[in-house]
Amino acid sequence: MVAGIVLAAGAGTRFGGGKQLAELDGRPLLEYVLRSAADARLDRVIVVLGFGAEEVRTGVNLHGAEPVVCERWDEGQSASLACGLALAEDADAVVVLLGDLPRLPPEAIRRLLDARGGGASVVRATYGGEPGHPLLLEHDLLGRMRDVTGDRGARNLLMSAVTREVPCDDLGGGEDVDTPAELERLRAELRS
Numbered sequence: 001m002v003a004g005i006v007l008a009a010g011a012g013t014r015f016g017g018g019k020q021l022a023e024l025d026g027r028p029l030l031e032y033v034l035r036s037a038a039d040a041r042l043d044r045v046i047v048v049l050g051f052g053a054e055e056v057r058t059g060v061n062l063h064g065a066e067p068v069v070c071e072r073w074d075e076g077q078s079a080s081l082a083c084g085l086a087l088a089e090d091a092d093a094v095v096v097l098l099g100d101l102p103r104l105p106p107e108a109i110r111r112l113l114d115a116r117g118g119g120a121s122v123v124r125a126t127y128g129g130e131p132g133h134p135l136l137l138e139h140d141l142l143g144r145m146r147d148v149t150g151d152r153g154a155r156n157l158l159m160s161a162v163t164r165e166v167p168c169d170d171l172g173g174g175e176d177v178d179t180p181a182e183l184e185r186l187r188a189e190l191r192s
Contacts (some may be wrong), residue, residue: 002113002136003091004042005084006033006065008075008099009050014178020049020056022183024102025190028060029177038063041110042095048084050074085142094142097134101175102186104134105178108168112136120164129172131165 008030014018030047037045045065049056050073052100057067066166081096088094093116095109111124112134124137137145141161168174177183 001043001091001096002093002095003088004037004040004065004097005043005081005088006030006032006037006045006047006093006097006099007077007080008056009048009053009070009080010077011051011074012100015180015183018052019056019177020052020099021059022080022180024183024187025185027137028056029102030060030182031063032058033097033099034063034111035103036104037065037095037097038174039106040095040104041106042109044088044091046084046087047099048080053055056107062086081145085118085145088142091142092139094137094188095134096137098176099134100178101170101174102177103175105171108171109134111166111168111171115164118164119162121161122163124163125168125174126165127169129151129167132168133176144188172177 008020009128011017022029047062047065047067048070050066050070068083068087070080072079079109108125115123121138121141125132125134
């Protein structure tokens with residue numbers, strides 16, 4: 001069983017707040033990655049909410065994802081990941097997705113699933129040779145991931161794990177949306 005965990009708990013301070021609900025082509029930003037996770041046919045998808053959780057629940061089509069509210073969302077991404085992992089304890093692997101990747105196609109998720117095996121604990125998408133999202137964590141790493149803290153804790157653990165990199169340049173979708181200017185640039189690309 002492979003679960004997806006979509007991290008969407010942050011306040012989006014660089015964005016000015018409300019990033020999950022910001023509209024792109026008539027739909028909330030968060031809805032795009034939830035749709036990709038659903039289309040990739042993961043066995044289960046969990047979306048971790050925090051800041052503005054109730055507004056997100058009512059304002060976003062979750063595409064079948066199970067919402068969970070991380071009470072410690074303000075402690076950083078690691079706390080949100082641990083919250084999602086607690087619900088996916090029985091998973092053989094977990095695909096971690098960020099809620100602000102509107103151009104991430106389901107094919108990127110499927111490509112990671114196809115690359116599993118060979119002793120790697122982590123399978124990670126790369127764009128232009130640089131690590132990006134999504135990333136897949138095998139079961140042997142999940143317990144240790146639940147114990148990390150802060151925004152950098154998970155990164156440090158990932159750096160020490162055996163990783164298989166999967167180029168996804170041809171699929172696009174590696175850029176997250178952190179600021180209103182980045183969202184506006186994406187809107188302009190969609191219009192052209």
